[in-house]
Each structure stands twice: as structure tokens, then as C-alpha cells.
Amino acid sequence: VKKPDPVIEPGATIGILGAGQLGRMLALAGARLGLKSHIYAPDAGEPAFDVAAGGTVAAYEDEAALVRFAEAVDVITYEFENIPAATAAFLAERRPVHPGPLALEKTQDRLIEKRFLNDLDVATAGFAAIDSAEAIAPALTSFSGAGILKTRRFGYDGKGQAMIRDAAKGEAAFASFGKVPAILERIVPFAREISAIGARGRDGSFRAYDICENSHANHILSRTEAPAAIKPATAQRAGEIAKCIADALDYVGVIAVEMFVVVGTKGEELIVNEIAPRVHNSGHWTIDGTATSQFEQHMRAISGWPLGSTERRGRIVMDNLIGDEALRWREILQEEGACLHLYGKSEIRDGRKMGHVTRVYMKETG
Amino acid sequence: VKKPDPVIEPGATIGILGAGQLGRMLALAGARLGLKSHIYAPDAGEPAFDVAAGGTVAAYEDEAALVRFAEAVDVITYEFENIPAATAAFLAERRPVHPGPLALEKTQDRLIEKRFLNDLDVATAGFAAIDSAEAIAPALTSFSGAGILKTRRFGYDGKGQAMIRDAAKGEAAFASFGKVPAILERIVPFAREISAIGARGRDGSFRAYDICENSHANHILSRTEAPAAIKPATAQRAGEIAKCIADALDYVGVIAVEMFVVVGTKGEELIVNEIAPRVHNSGHWTIDGTATSQFEQHMRAISGWPLGSTERRGRIVMDNLIGDEALRWREILQEEGACLHLYGKSEIRDGRKMGHVTRVYMKETG
Numbered sequence: 232v233k234k235p236d237p238v239i240e241p242g243a244t245i246g247i248l249g250a251g252q253l254g255r256m257l258a259l260a261g262a263r264l265g266l267k268s269h270i271y272a273p274d275a276g277e278p279a280f281d282v283a284a285g286g287t288v289a290a291y292e293d294e295a296a297l298v299r300f301a302e303a304v305d306v307i308t309y310e311f312e313n314i315p316a317a318t319a320a321f322l323a324e325r326r327p328v329h330p331g332p333l334a335l336e337k338t339q340d341r342l343i344e345k346r347f348l349n350d351l352d353v354a355t356a357g358f359a360a361i362d363s364a365e366a367i368a369p370a371l372t373s374f375s376g377a378g379i380l381k382t383r384r385f386g387y388d389g390k391g392q393a394m395i396r397d398a399a400k401g402e403a404a405f406a407s408f409g410k411v412p413a414i415l416e417r418i419v420p421f422a423r424e425i426s427a428i429g430a431r432g433r434d435g436s437f438r439a440y441d442i443c444e445n446s447h448a449n450h451i452l453s454r455t456e457a458p459a460a461i462k463p464a465t466a467q468r469a470g471e472i473a474k475c476i477a478d479a480l481d482y483v484g485v486i487a488v489e490m491f492v493v494v495g496t497k498g499e500e501l502i503v504n505e506i507a508p509r510v511h512n513s514g515h516w517t518i519d520g521t522a523t524s525q526f527e528q529h530m531r532a533i534s535g536w537p538l539g540s541t542e543r544r545g546r547i548v549m550d551n552l553i554g555d556e557a558l559r560w561r562e563i564l565q566e567e568g569a570c571l572h573l574y575g576k577s578e579i580r581d582g583r584k585m586g587h588v589t590r591v592y593m594k595e596t597g
Numbered sequence: 598v599k600k601p602d603p604v605i606e607p608g609a610t611i612g613i614l615g616a617g618q619l620g621r622m623l624a625l626a627g628a629r630l631g632l633k634s635h636i637y638a639p640d641a642g643e644p645a646f647d648v649a650a651g652g653t654v655a656a657y658e659d660e661a662a663l664v665r666f667a668e669a670v671d672v673i674t675y676e677f678e679n680i681p682a683a684t685a686a687f688l689a690e691r692r693p694v695h696p697g698p699l700a701l702e703k704t705q706d707r708l709i710e711k712r713f714l715n716d717l718d719v720a721t722a723g724f725a726a727i728d729s730a731e732a733i734a735p736a737l738t739s740f741s742g743a744g745i746l747k748t749r750r751f752g753y754d755g756k757g758q759a760m761i762r763d764a765a766k767g768e769a770a771f772a773s774f775g776k777v778p779a780i781l782e783r784i785v786p787f788a789r790e791i792s793a794i795g796a797r798g799r800d801g802s803f804r805a806y807d808i809c810e811n812s813h814a815n816h817i818l819s820r821t822e823a824p825a826a827i828k829p830a831t832a833q834r835a836g837e838i839a840k841c842i843a844d845a846l847d848y849v850g851v852i853a854v855e856m857f858v859v860v861g862t863k864g865e866e867l868i869v870n871e872i873a874p875r876v877h878n879s880g881h882w883t884i885d886g887t888a889t890s891q892f893e894q895h896m897r898a899i900s901g902w903p904l905g906s907t908e909r910r911g912r913i914v915m916d917n918l919i920g921d922e923a924l925r926w927r928e929i930l931q932e933e934g935a936c937l938h939l940y941g942k943s944e945i946r947d948g949r950k951m952g953h954v955t956r957v958y959m960k961e962t963g
Contacts, residue, residue, distance in 0.1 A: 241926055241939045255628070262625055262648045265926075265939025265952065281650035282628045519888065522934050522957070531930065540934040544910065544959065560607055560631075564897065568888050568906040573607045573631025586631065591888070593910065593959075 236327045236433060239305055239534035241265030244285065246304030246326065248318070250277030252574035252584060253310035253510050256518070258283045260526030266534070271300050278575040279310075291318045301325035308484060308533050312338050312508050313385055329433075329483040329533040334508040337480060340383045341414050344506060351479055353472055354502050356491075357417035364405050368398035370415040378415040380404050389450020394418075419502050421491035425459045426513035427473035430485045430528040433535040437477060438528070439470040440521065440541045445489070445513050448553075451582060455513045455549045457520060461492055465499040476506060485529040487511030512584070516549040517541070519570040519589040545593040557585035602693045602799060605671055605900035607631035610651065612670030612692065614684070616643030618940035618950060619676035619876050622884070624649045626892030632900070637666050644941040645676075657684045667691035674850060674899050678704050678874050679751055695799075695849040695899040700874040703846060706749045707780050710872060717845055719838055720868050722857075723783035730771050734764035736781040744781040746770050755816020760784075785868050787857035791825045792879035793839035796851045796894040799901040803843060804894070805836040806887065806907045811855070811879050814919075817948060821879045823886060823913040827858055831865040842872060851895040853877030878950070882915040883907070885936040885955040911959040923951035 245261050247254045250272035258268035259282055269285035270277075280286045285303060289296030291314055300322075301307070307328045309319075312335060319335055322328050337347045345355045359370035361380065371378055380401055382391035393404035395415065405413060424447070429439035444459035445452055459466065473488045480486075487507040493500045514525035523531070523539025531538055552559070557579060563571045573586035611627050613620045616638035624634035625648055635651035636643075646652045651669060655662030657680060666688075667673070673694045675685075678701060685701055688694050703713045711721045725736035727746065737744055746767055748757035759770035761781065771779060790813070795805035810825035811818055825832065839854045846852075853873040859866045880891035889897070889905030897904055918925070923945060929937045939952035 241923075242941065242943065259625055259628055259648075262621070262941065263938055265941045267647055267941065281633055282625075282648050284647035522885065522936055536927065537931045539930065542934065557607075561902065564905065565903045568908065570888055572629055575608065575628065575631045575633065577608065 236535055237305060239266075239536070243267070243305040243534070244269050244303060245530065245533070246271060246300055246307040246322075247279065247283075247310060248272070248291070248307065248314050249310035250274070250279035250286075251310060252278060252576075254279035255282055255574060256515075256524075256526045257308070257310065257510065257529060260524055261530045263527065264530060266530060269300065269304050271296075276577060281575055291315050294321065297321055298325070306533050308529065310509060327533075330486070330508045331481065331483065334480045334482055334486075338506045338508045341381055341386070341505070342383050342412070345414070347479075348476070348503050348506075351475055353475065354500070356419045356502055356504070359415045361405065361413040361415050364402040364410070367395070367401040367405060367415065371395060371398055371401060374415065374417045377418050379418060380408075380413055380415050382408050383412045383414060392450070419491045419493060419504075421502070422494045422499075423459065423461065423492040424504070425461065425469060425490050425492055426455070426511065427469040427488045427490065428485065428511060428514040428517075428525060429470065429473045429477065430525075430532045430538055431474075431477040431482045432532050432538050433483050435478070436538055437474045438538045438541050439473055440514065440517055440525070441543050442466040442469045443513055443516065443547075449582065451551070451553060451584070452512045453551055453553070455516055457516050457543060457547045457549075459492075462499055465492065465501065469501055472501060472503065476503075480508075482508070484508070484532045485510045485514070485525050487514060489513070512551065512587075515572070515587050516547045516589050518572070520544050520547040520591050545591045547589060547591050549587055549589045551584055552586040552588060554579055554581045554583055554585065560586070563588050602901055603671060605632075605902070609633070609671040609900070610635050610669060611896065611899070612637060612666055612673040612688075613645065613649075613676060614638070614657070614673065614680050615676035616640070616645035616652075617676055618644060618942075620645035621648055621940060622881075622890075622892045623674070623676065623876065623895060626890055627896045629893065630896060632896060635666065635670050637662075642943060647941055657681050660687065663687055664691070672899050674895065676875060693899075696852070696874045697847065697849065700846045700848055700852075704872045704874045707747055707752070707871070708749050708778070711780070713845075714842070714869050714872075717841055719841065720866070722785045722868055722870070725781045727771065727779040727781050730768040730776070733761070733767040733771060733781065737761060737764055737767060740781065740783045743784050745784060746774075746779055746781050748774050749778045749780055758816070785857045785859060785870075787868070788860045788865075789825065789827065789858040790870070791827065791835060791856050791858055792821070792877065793835040793854045793856065794851065794877060794880040794883075794891060795836065795839045795843065796891075796898045796904050797840075797843040797848045798898050798904050799849050801844070802904055803840045804904045804907050805839060806880065806883055806891070807909050808832040808835045809879055809882065809913075815948065817919060817950070818878045818917055819919070820917070821882055821915045823882050823909060823915075825858075828865055831858065831867065835867055838867060838869065842869075846874075848874070850874070850898045851876045851880070851891050853880060855879070878917065878953075881938070881953050882913045882955050884938070886910050886913040886957055911957045913955065913957050915953055915955045917950055918952040918954060920945055920947045920949055920951065926952070929954050
């Protein structure tokens with residue numbers, strides 16, 4: 232029998248695995264609510280440590296450190312889905328971990344994720360498991376000669392992905408990924424990329440933000456706009472898909488579901504690309520664009536607290552500041568109404584997410 | 598010759614004297630902008646330490662600790678005006694201190710403050726210096742028999758104040774304050790209490806928030822509403838007074854000027870009650886009510902950065918959560934659109950500011 236989660240009150244400590252910008256913004260949102268944060272990550276130089284009451288610098292496999300961490304916190308969450316399953320299971324024996332192990336199991340592996348979605352009658356791109364180089368040629372043929380080869384695990388921002396148009400090139404890519412298990416995905420001729428972001432509370436309540444639309448550059452999210460330029464019925468369906476997924480995972484916390492919008496003969500259709508069992512870059516606009524940011528909403532959900540308003544303050548554009556773009560900080564500060572966020576990373580690197588800027592276009596208020 | 602202030606860039610460390618909720622919210626706002634905070638305060642249990650990258654627990658007179666603090670930071674500010682003048686002077690020899698020594702000198706002492714204001718042609722309540730018990734009776738007579746006795750220094754939230762209607766009671770109050778230098782103030786028959794909050798940059802630029810209106814209970818701020826229910830010309834004049842004061846102090850940072858609105862034969866007149874050379878409780882509504890909170894604005898100003906938009910998002914009501922009122926946190930979280938802030942104080946005490954809640958009434962957006 233599962234023990235009921237403890238009641239979390241202001242003053243409690245939230246344990247966060249991972250110390251990047253998502254952990255940092257979670258800790259900042261928790262602080263607003265009177266919650267302390269304790270960050271656990273292998274590298275002391277990461278930015279979330281600077282805003283947290285407590286910190287542990289240790290490997291995710293360090294059981295002694297994990298025990299001390301669990302004892303120092305009241306509930307545990309994470310900023311990225313690639314924490315080792317064994318780490319999550321070890322911690323879950325000691326403190327509630329939200330989102331739970333099922334969410335990690337279904338989202339850490341692209342093959343498992345797609346099968347899980349299809350079992351829910353949620354459409355995905357066509358896919359084939361690629362466990363050996365020999366599997367590539369027949370899969371490619373079945374997808375009319377083109378597809379995207381993706382490692383099943385540990386991919387992000389386009390890493391571990393390659394567009395494939397012939398079997399030899401596919402085999403080379405498979406080798407370059409280290410021959411780890413992969414999938415070949417059919418290419419989806421999408422019109423738009425959108426995110427459905429919502430939160431599910433411990434009590435099963437669910438609240439979604441307005442569906443937003445994403446643009447990528449070099450496989451990294453570049454811009455998110457809310458609302459997405461899609462039909463109201465499509466937006467409603469996108470929110471329903473996110474809720475369906477969250478319910479199936481008995482999920483607690485913020486979930487982000489990336490989808491493609493395909494315009495076919497039946498109008499706008501939705502294809503789920505991937506699930507992020509965490510706060511997500513495409514939800515950063517909620518900090519300045521709603522009364523309850525995705526970070527606060529996540530802290531509320533994992534604490535067993537009521538979920539907050541997701542009402543949008545206007546039309547919103549969020550731009551990531553990648554690499555050198557962060558050097559534009561002073562220019563952005565000069566721009567009337569632009570909301571600058573910098574993540575406190577000590578070094579600018581190409582492709583590194585350094586910050587973001589949100590512009591909210593409100594209607595006249597009086 | 599005064600050295601020019603150094604250029605502050607993201608990644609710099611802001612030194613903050615004081616570790617209460619104002620220091621905490623300053624640190625949180627700085628973190629958004631990629632600034633680190635280092636808190637200096639005598640008591641380790643205070644809430645700002647929980648959200649700062651660095652901290653020093655030491656007395657304000659500990660010169661060795663002050664030297665180490667100054668060396669660890671790039672610019673220094675404070676969350677309350679009662680830091681010892683010697684501490685500020687000692688630090689100012691080592692790092693820029695904003696707001697500067699002149700602001701502290703003119704605002705730490707009620708007599709000096711009122712004379713400073715009158716020299717600027719800014720109206721204050723009538724006042725008389727009370728250096729001895731014998732001075733009370735004649736001053737009281739000149740004020741038609743009633744006044745408020747206030748210690749010249751270290752008063753806040755009604756502490757060191759007494760309403761006086763006869764000389765004997767005044768002499769008793771003077772004795773109860775320890776016979777420290779005091780002033781007697783004429784009672785102002787005000788219609789409203791308002792705050793003018795603005796920021797002055799290093800370059801002399803000034804931006805004011807919309808004038809807000811305050812209600813007190815037991816001498817502690819209870820509610821702030823923005824905008825204040827005053828005539829546009831009165832609001833404009835209030836902003837001009839704040840700018841005039843800031844200019845006269847060669848001020849850098851956020852300044853709050855509390856004023857009384859007296860409705861006389863000439864319409865609405867403004868009487869300045871006191872100046873706070875810092876972020877102020879009556880400006881907490883700016884966190885949820887504007888794109889640039891007073892805390893971010895202060896961090897921008899002291900860093901020599903451009904000041905941000907002060908545009909109001911709607912009609913706004915901010916209620917302090919004093920003492921046991923903080924126990925209402927769950928009920929507030931259930932209220933659609935209410936923005937809860939808790940300060941992470943470990944113990945509820947009567948009259949202690951534990952948090953606040955802001956309600957923003959937006960017009961319809963689309």
C-alpha cells in the first residue's frame with residue numbers, strides 16, 4: 232500500500248534534481264510561496280545553486296548523498312527527465328518524487344513513449360525500432376525513403392538525431408550514435424509546432440495554459456508565441472490530449488506536450504512529437520504572461536496545493552537568448568516593457584540557453 | 598574627486614545589508630536578471646539568506662566582516678534606512694553604496710528630514726524639536742493642544758510614537774522613549790494616505806509608478822490600492838515631489854515618499870509624512886502589477902542599468918498578511934488570480950509581516 236503524501240506547508244523544503252535554469256526558476260517560484268529549495272546536481276558551477284537555501288553537489292549514483300538529500304527535503308522533483316531511473320526509485324523509497332516513476336519510464340525512451348501514446352489513441356509520427364544497422368533499410372523503404380533517426384534515450388535540442396534519405400547514410404549515423412537503440416520516425420509535413428502545457432494536482436485536478444506555438448533554429452527552441460495561430464477546436468483538442476496523457480500517468484506536476492499541427496483534408500490534425508515530464512522552455516512566457524507561472528504551478532502541484540490561474544495577460548512573444556544573444560541584455564533593458572531573464576550562467580557558449588526575453592502585448596488597462 | 602561607479606554586468610554580485618523580506622525580494626529580482634546577491638545581517642535566521650548566493654552573518658560594526666563583504670560584492674545597497682551611518686561610510690570607501698550617504702543622513706532623523714523637505718518647499722506637518730520634557734508643553738500649546746510625539750530616530754510601524762493631548766502625558770511618553778531626542782508633530786486631518794514610489798538611475802533619469810493609496814491598521818500598513826483615488830493633478834504633483842526629493846539627494850535607487858492628502862478650500866493638498874530611501878511595503882503591488890517590480894527597478898538603478906516600464910496592468914489591491922493572517926495561505930491559493938507571496942519567516946508573531954497577497958483586476962485581453 233502506497234503511503235499518502237505528507238502535507239506540505241510553507242516553510243517546507245523542495246528537493247530539486249538538476250541545477251540548470253529550470254531548477255533555478257523553480258527555486259525562485261518556490262521562494263515566492265515561502266518554500267525552501269535544496270538543489271542536487273553533480274556540478275557545483277550550475278546556476279540553480281545561487282538561489283537555493285540548500286545544495287548537494289554529488290553524482291546521481293552517490294547513495295550516501297542521496298540519503299542525506301532525501302532526509303533534508305519534504306518532496307522531490309526534477310528539472311530534466313534523464314535522471315537515472317535507479318536514482319528516482321531510490322529516492323522514491325524515502326520521499327515522494329513528483330512526477331512519479333511511471334512518467335519517467337514512459338518518457339525517457341522514445342520507443343516506449345510512442346507506444347504509450349498510441350495505446351491512448353494519441354497520434355504520433357510513424358516509427359520503427361532500430362536495434363541494428365540492418366533494420367534501417369527496410370524501415371526507410373516503408374517510410375517512402377526518408378525519415379529521422381533518433382536515439383531512443385538521452386536526446387535533447389536535436390542531439391542524437393539525423394535526417395536520413397538513404398540507408399548507407401542511416402547506417403553511418405547509427406554508428407556515429409554508438410549503435411545504441413534508436414528509432415526511425417516518419418517525417419511529418421507539419422504546418423506548425425505547438426506546446427500544450429498543463430499541470431495536474433495530487434487530487435487529479437488539471438489546468439492547462441493556452442496553447443502556444445514554437446519556432447526552432449538549429450534544433451533549439453528560438454521563439455514561443457501565445458496563443459498559437461490554430462483553430463479553437465484544435466487548441467481544445469491539444470489541451471485534452473495533454474490531460475489524457477497526464478491522467479494516464481497519474482501525473483503530479485507540470486507536463487509539456489510538444490505537438491505538430493498537420494493541415495490535411497480533414498482540417499488541422501495533431502501529432503504528438505514528445506512529452507516533457509517537467510516545466511518546459513516553451514512555457515517560460517507564463518512567468519510574465521500569467522498570474523501563475525509554470526514554475527509556481529509545478530511547485531503548487533507537487534506540494535498538493537490548489538492550482539493557480541492560467542489566464543493569459545495578452546498576446547505574448549518569448550524569445551530565447553542563445554549563446555551570444557545574451558550580450559544584447561542592455562539593449563533589451565532599454566526596450567519599454569520587455570521582460571529580461573538571465574540564468575546566471577558563468578560562461579557563454581554557442582547553442583547554450585543563457586536567458587530569454589518576454590514581450591506581453593496587453594490591451595489598454597485603466 | 599569621486600571615482601565613477603564601476604560598470605555592473607550580469608553575473609555581478611549585489612551586496613545587500615539586511616536580510617528581511619525586502620532584502621529577499623531584492624535578491625529574487627536580481628536573480629531574474631542574472632545578478633548574484635550577498636546578504637549581510639546580524640541574524641542568520643532571517644529569510645533573505647535562503648535565496649542568496651552568498652551571506653555574511655555579522656554585526657554592522659564588525660569591520661573585518663565588512664571588509665570581506667565589500668570585497669565579495671560589486672555594489673552595495675540596503676533594505677532599511679537604519680543601518681549605522683558609520684557602517685555606510687566605512688563601506689562607501691570600498692564599494693559604491695546606493696542610495697548614498699546623503700539619503701541616509703536626511704532620512705534617519707525626523708527633524709533633519711522635515712527641515713530638508715521644507716528647504717525644498719515641500720510641505721510637512723508642523724513640528725517642534727523636543728530635546729527635553731520641558732519643551733513639550735509650549736509646543737503642544739502652539740499646536741492647539743494635540744500632537745504626535747515621535748522619536749527622531751529608529752521608529753517604524755508606529756514604534757516610538759504616541760498621540761499626545763496633554764503635557765503630562767507627553768512628558769510620560771518622552772520618558773518612556775528613554776528621553777531620546779524627539780519631535781512633536783501637528784496632527785494632519787488627512788483624507789487619504791498615499792505613496793509616491795519612483796526610481797532614479799545613475800544617469801539622473803527618473804521613473805515613477807502610479808500613485809497608490811494606503812490603509813493602516815495598528816500603525817502597520819494593511820492595504821495598498823493602485824491607483825489612488827485622487828485627482829490626476831494631485832497624482833502628478835505627488836510624482837513631482839518624489840522626483841524633486843530624489844534629485845536633491847542625488848539619489849540612486851528606488852525611493853518611496855509617504856504623503857497625506859488633505860482636502861482644503863484649495864482642493865487636494867499634499868503633506869509629506871516621511872521618506873523611505875529604499876523599496877517599500879506600499880510598492881509590493883508592482884511585482885504582479887507591472888512589468889518591472891520595484892525590486893527589479895532598484896537593482897537596475899543601482900547597477901547603472903536603464904529603468905524599466907512602470908505601466909500598471911490593471912486596478913490593483915495588495916493586502917499584507919500580518920501575524921496569523923498568513924495561516925490563510927491555502928484559502929488564498931484557492932482564489933482565482935490571487936498572487937500569494939510568503940516571506941519564509943520561520944515563526945509567526947503578532948504584528949509581524951509574514952507575506953502579502955496581490956489581486957490584479959485586468960481589463961479583458963484577447
